[in-house]
Amino acid sequence: ATVTVLDEEDPVAVCKDTTLYLNDLGEAVIVSDQLDGGSSDNCAVQSFLADQNTFNCNDIGVNTVQLTVQDFSLNESMCTSTVSVLDTISPAITCPEALTIPAAFGSCDTALMDLGNAIVNDACGIDSTWNNAPELFTIGSTSVLWTTVDLQGNQSTCNQQIVVVDDQVPAITCPNDTLVSTAFNQCETFVNGLFVEVSDNCGDDGLIVSNSFNANGQDASDTYPIGETIVSFVVQDAANNINQCTFTVQVADEQVPDITCPSDTTLSADLDACSAWFTYDIPVSYTHLR
Numbered sequence: 001a002t003v004t005v006l007d008e009e010d011p012v013a014v015c016k017d018t019t020l021y022l023n024d025l026g027e028a029v030i031v032s033d034q035l036d037g038g039s040s041d042n043c044a045v046q047s048f049l050a051d052q053n054t055f056n057c058n059d060i061g062v063n064t065v066q067l068t069v070q071d072f073s074l075n076e077s078m079c080t081s082t083v084s085v086l087d088t089i090s091p092a093i094t095c096p097e098a099l100t101i102p103a104a105f106g107s108c109d110t111a112l113m114d115l116g117n118a119i120v121n122d123a124c125g126i127d128s129t130w131n132n133a134p135e136l137f138t139i140g141s142t143s144v145l146w147t148t149v150d151l152q153g154n155q156s157t158c159n160q161q162i163v164v165v166d167d168q169v170p171a172i173t174c175p176n177d178t179l180v181s182t183a184f185n186q187c188e189t190f191v192n193g194l195f196v197e198v199s200d201n202c203g204d205d206g207l208i209v210s211n212s213f214n215a216n217g218q219d220a221s222d223t224y225p226i227g228e229t230i231v232s233f234v235v236q237d238a239a240n241n242i243n244q245c246t247f248t249v250q251v252a253d254e255q256v257p258d259i260t261c262p263s264d265t266t267l268s269a270d271l272d273a274c275s276a277w278f279t280y281d282i283p284v285s286y287t288h289l290r
Contacts, residue, residue, distance in 0.1 A: 006073070011041035013069040013077035019084045026057040026123030028085060032067065035081040041071040052083075057124035059085045060152065087152040091122035093129075095146050095158040101137075102167045108202035109136045110164055115144060118158065122150040137164045139202060139239075166239035170200040170207060174233055174245035175220075181254045187226050191249055194220040196233040206238035226251045 016037030020028040032050040039045055049068045063083045070076045096116025104110040112133070120129050129148040142162045149155040175194045183189040196218050198207055211220045212232040220231050227250075234244045267276040 007043050007071065007075065008073070009042045010075045010077045011039055011045055011069045011071045013067065013079040014038045014040070015067050015079035015081040017082040017084070019086060020055055022055070022057065022060070022085065022087045022089065022124070024089050024123060026087070028055045029053060030055070030065075030083065035065060035067045035083075036069070037079075037081075039069045039077075039079075041069075041075075043071055043073065046070050046072045050081075055083070055085045057087065060087055060124065061085060087124050087150070088154060089123070090154045090156045091120055091126060091148050091150045093146060093148045093156045093158050094119040095144075095160040098161040098163070100163040100165060103139060103164055103201065105168065106201050108166065109138045111136055112162065115160065115162070118146045118148065118160075120148040120156075122148075122154075125151045127151050127153075131160070133162075137162050139164050139166050166202050166237065166241065168201050169241045169243040170198055170235045170237045172233060172235045172243045172245050173197040174231075174247040177248045177250070179250045179252065180224075181252050182226055184255065187253070188223050189251055190221075190223045191251075192221045194222075194231070194247075194249070196220070196235075196245070198235045200235075200237045202237065202239070208236045210234050224249045224251050226253055 014037040015035055018030065018034060020030060022028050030050065030053055032048040032053065035050055036048055047070045049070070051066045052063070055063070063085060065081045065083045066078055067081055068076055068078050095118055101110060101112060115131065115133055118129055120126050127149045129146065131144050131146045133144045134142065144160045144162055145157055146160060147155055147157045174196055178191060180189055180191055196209065198204065198209055198218070200207055209218045211217065213220050213229065214222050229249045230246055231249060232244055232246045234242060236242045262280045265278065267278055269276050
């Protein structure tokens with residue numbers, strides 16, 4: 001006699017919930033038996049089959065997945081699992097290149113309208129991108145923080161350097177060319193009021209001024225010799241920008257020399273002559289230029 005034993009008892013399907021994290025491509029895969037929460041069979045469980053094994057950005061959130069448990073006699077039972085799909089990958093961001101720009105004319109800062117654009121990417125989509133650039137960039141280096149946020153609230157940042165340089169020379173105005181006369185009985189004279197006017201787009205406090213005639217900086221007032229003297233002023237700002245100007249001081253001798261003649265003299269004619277011999281000293285003269 002042949003005895004056939006049949007297994008007609010369905011397995012007991014027990015599911016468990018799980019959480020999946022998308023990778024940087026926005027994908028995740030689950031193996032069916034990962035959803036098994038302790039299924040059993042009177043003989044043995046042969047296989048587990050989930051009705052969804054792959055997930056992407058469209059599945060972010062809570063998903064209901066049906067798991068089929070089958071024994072070796074092909075008896076089946078089913079249960080459901082909750083698969084939570086999360087995107088925790090921060091978006092990629094590349095800042096615009098660093099910029100070096102001059103200050104606006106006559107100013108120590110500048111308004112930069114175009115910083116460029118950050119390059120951003122996220123497998124599941126970008127929500128927004130912004131930066132904290134000020135309205136005005138001052139002389140020196142400013143770090144601009146760029147931020148991008150994806151649709152799940154993950155964010156990334158990068159920094160862009162903006163360098164503003166002062167390439168403007170200071171303004172300088174020399175005194176007018178000056179013509180003066182020597183002081184009385186002197187071969188020179190003191191000339192007053194020889195001040196240079198300077199200014200700079202970044203302020204006057206850091207300016208260094210010198211002149212070629214004396215050590216008094218902005219004031220070339222001094223005693224000048226007869227003739228023409230060319231005076232140069234040089235101004236340097238904190239950014240080492242240099243400007244210069246020149247003027248002349250002409251000292252003229254307009255004083256006539258002094259002279260003293262011999263005294264008037266009355267002579268008698270020489271004997272038997274109609275004239276007289278006269279001896280006199282050479283007139284005394286001098287000049288203040290001696």
